[in-house]
Amino acid sequence: MNIRTAKWEDTQAICNLLKQMGYPQPLALIQEKFEILHSDPKAAILVVEEEDTVCGFLSLYFIPQIALKGDFAKVCYLCVDENIRSKGVGHLLLQQAEQLARQRGCDRMELHSGEQRTLAHQFYLREGYVDAPKYFRKALN
Numbered sequence: 001m002n003i004r005t006a007k008w009e010d011t012q013a014i015c016n017l018l019k020q021m022g023y024p025q026p027l028a029l030i031q032e033k034f035e036i037l038h039s040d041p042k043a044a045i046l047v048v049e050e051e052d053t054v055c056g057f058l059s060l061y062f063i064p065q066i067a068l069k070g071d072f073a074k075v076c077y078l079c080v081d082e083n084i085r086s087k088g089v090g091h092l093l094l095q096q097a098e099q100l101a102r103q104r105g106c107d108r109m110e111l112h113s114g115e116q117r118t119l120a121h122q123f124y125l126r127e128g129y130v131d132a133p134k135y136f137r138k139a140l141n
Helices: 008-020 027-038 089-103 118-126
Strands: 002-005 043-050 053-063 071-080 106-111
Touching (some): 002 089, 008 027, 008 053, 043 089, 053 089, 071 089, 089 106
Parallel strands (some): 071 106
Antiparallel strands (some): 002 043, 053 071
8 A cells, every 4th residue: 555645636536435425526626625725735635545546535734723832633534445444544544644743743633523433433542532522513604
């Protein structure tokens, strides 16, 4: 398995992986968002490929903190092809993301995972993440 920074050519594979996760967005939207994130120095998108096929990706955002010494990194999306889960792809993506976060001066990682994703929750706990249940949101539309 090879891990690397995502390229424009990966957007179709990213779109397909997002569909597996329940985000059936058109490719044009994924490409538009990819361009925005790809040009943002506070963002990183990683992919894992095996035999030249993208089988997982992670979207990461670095967030500075005004009141704390260390910043934090937020995992926005972590998707692994449903046909090869439990083979180390997610672990590899998180390891690389954590290394990037440390290099950027972050002292913690955060992520949100929907209540229904119980297998993902078990994975994150095995990776050393702890459940922090308070999460608030408000729709702005």
